[in-house]
Amino acid sequence: MPTFVPKVIAAVLAASCVIGLVAVAYAQGSGSYRPPRTPWGDPDLQGKWPASNMGAVPLQRPESFGTRNVLTDAEFAQRQAQAAKQLAQDHEDFDFANPSVPFGQVGGGQSPPQHWFERGEPQRQASLLVDPPNGRLPALTAAAQKREADRRAGREPSGPSWLDADFTLYERCITRGLVGSILPGGYNNGNEIVQSPGYVTIVNEMIHESRIVPLDGRAHVAPVLRSYLGDSRGRWDGDTLVVETTNFVDRRGVGLNATGASEALKITERFGRTSATTMSYSITIDDSNMWVAPFTLQYTLNREDGYGMFEYACHEGNYALPNILRGARGN
Numbered sequence: 001m002p003t004f005v006p007k008v009i010a011a012v013l014a015a016s017c018v019i020g021l022v023a024v025a026y027a028q029g030s031g032s033y034r035p036p037r038t039p040w041g042d043p044d045l046q047g048k049w050p051a052s053n054m055g056a057v058p059l060q061r062p063e064s065f066g067t068r069n070v071l072t073d074a075e076f077a078q079r080q081a082q083a084a085k086q087l088a089q090d091h092e093d094f095d096f097a098n099p100s101v102p103f104g105q106v107g108g109g110q111s112p113p114q115h116w117f118e119r120g121e122p123q124r125q126a127s128l129l130v131d132p133p134n135g136r137l138p139a140l141t142a143a144a145q146k147r148e149a150d151r152r153a154g155r156e157p158s159g160p161s162w163l164d165a166d167f168t169l170y171e172r173c174i175t176r177g178l179v180g181s182i183l184p185g186g187y188n189n190g191n192e193i194v195q196s197p198g199y200v201t202i203v204n205e206m207i208h209e210s211r212i213v214p215l216d217g218r219a220h221v222a223p224v225l226r227s228y229l230g231d232s233r234g235r236w237d238g239d240t241l242v243v244e245t246t247n248f249v250d251r252r253g254v255g256l257n258a259t260g261a262s263e264a265l266k267i268t269e270r271f272g273r274t275s276a277t278t279m280s281y282s283i284t285i286d287d288s289n290m291w292v293a294p295f296t297l298q299y300t301l302n303r304e305d306g307y308g309m310f311e312y313a314c315h316e317g318n319y320a321l322p323n324i325l326r327g328a329r330g331n
Contacts, residue, residue, distance in 0.1 A: 033273065033274055033275055034239065035239055035273040038195055040197045042195060042215075042236065043236065043239045043240075043241070043273070044195070045193045045195065045200070045241060045271055045273060045279070046193050046194060046195050047192070047193060047303045047305055048190060048191070048192045048303065048304055048305050048306075048307045048309070049191045049192070049193065049279055049281075049301035049302070049303055049304070050118075050189045050190045050191060050205075050301070050302070050304055050307045051182070051183065051184035051185075051189045051191060051299070051301060052118040052119075052120040052184065052189040053120040053121055053123065053184075053300070053301075053302055054120065054123060054125070054128065054184040054299045054300070055118060055119060055120045055184045055185065055186065055189065056079060056082075056083060056119070056120065056122055056123065057123050057125050057126070057127065057128055057184070057299065058126075058127055058128070059127065059128050059129060059137075059183075059297070060127050060129055060135055060136050060137060061126040061127035061129070061134075061135035061136070063134070063136065065126055065127075065134075065135065066134060067133040067134055067135075068126065069125060069126045069127060069130060069135055070124055070125070070126060071124045071125075071126055075126075076122065076124055079122045079123075080122045083119060083121075083122045086119060087119060116186075116187050117186045117187050118186065118187050118188075118189050120184075125299065128183070128184075128297040128298070128299055129295060129296070129297055130282075130296055130297065130298045131284075131294075131295060131296040132293065132295060137291075137295060138291045138292045138293040138294075138295055139291070139292050140259075140290060140291060140292070141288075141289060141290060141291065141292055143289060144259070144289070144290045144291070147260075167321070168252045168253040168258070169228065169251055169252065169253035169254065170207075170253050171253075171321070172321065173207065173312075173314030173315050173318075173321075174207070174228070174253075175207050175209060175228045175229070175253065176206055176207055176209075176253060177228060177229070177248075177253050177254040177255065177256075177261075178211075178228075178229050178230060178245060178248075178254075178267055179255065179256055179267065179283065179285065180206070180253065180256065181204040181206045181207060181209045181229075182202075182204055182206075182281075182283070183297070184299070185206065188205040188206045188207075188310065188312055189205065189206070190203075190204070190205030190206075190307050190308070190309045190310075191203070191204055191205070191301065192205075192309060193271070198214060198215055198216050199212055199213060199214055199215060200212075200213045200215065200234055200241060200243075201213070202243075203309070205309050205310065205312065206312065207312045207314065208311065208312050209229060211229055211232050213232045213233065213234040213243055214233060214234065215234045215235060215236070217233075217235070218233065219233075220233060220246050220247060221247060223247065223263065225247060226247045226248060226249040227247065227248070227249055228248070228249055228251065228253075228254055229245070229248075230245040230246055230247050230248040230265075230267065231245065231246055231247035232244070232245040233245075237270075239272060239273070240270050240271065240272035241269075241270070241271040241272070242268065242269070242270055243268070243269040243270075243271070244266060244267070244268050245266070245267045245268075245269075246265070246266050246267075248261040248265045249261070250262060250263075255285060255287060255290060256285070259290060260290070261287060261290070262287055262288075262289035262290055263289070264286075264287050264288050264289045264290075265285070265286070265287040265289075265290070266286045266287070267283060267284065267285055267286070268283070268284045268286070269281070269282065269283045269284075270282045270283075274300070276303070277302060277303045278300055278301070278302055278303070279300065279301045279302075279303070280298070280300060280301075281298070281299060281300070281301050282296055282297065282298040283296065283297050283298075284296040
């Protein structure tokens, strides 16, 4: 925001932008913008839509924000300063004379070299969560809390367990589930949409996931057939693609990274282009056995056809997990 714009006007403009984003997520169409059509007449959503620009926006917002989902000028300046600090750290040279000094966060919770990370530009959106209006996750149900307590009680008292079941699907490099695969993260944020008559294919760079979504109104497969990404069915609501997914397998990392999925889980996504280069994306997670209420995340994806979709070679040179499991079985 230019310094010569009065702060009052700046605040109004920022608030208007986010209010508009949220409104688009629930609207049947995409406002006054009409996307181009495919040769068979469907709205054309094709292209690469990475989520890199939203990487610095947290899932939840501070409780002190209440229902406000727009950063103030001071809060935005703080986010910009943090981004600049992180970028400077990314470009630090490795000290070969003193190899004990780490390069960025190598060896931490996320171990790739810092130059792999996709930082994007700081955004004024305070949180990805837009519903509930306070931008906070609903509470887990009593049954879900008990299950988590039972899981923790079975772990080694000295720290994380070596048991297979205590690793999430993401830690095993299997999948981040439907939600995690498309949410903005540190790297591999690419999303690509490919259309053909009667189908939409959604490709996520994160752990190379692909979903082929039929649009012909067919029913979901039988409940006995379940998978990590579930069973997706799509339809058009005006110019917006609505994808409903059910039939998830219950494993940690499916609903969200730290939670599982019950038979009741239904995930609803909405893809609606708002301009030639922007798309509004929202995802609603509804699992009455896990969460006391549904919740919705919403953000803007920017089209970037030159974005590289790279292989997710998670286990290349990764000795930690197999050695942990091998040592555990050896005991």
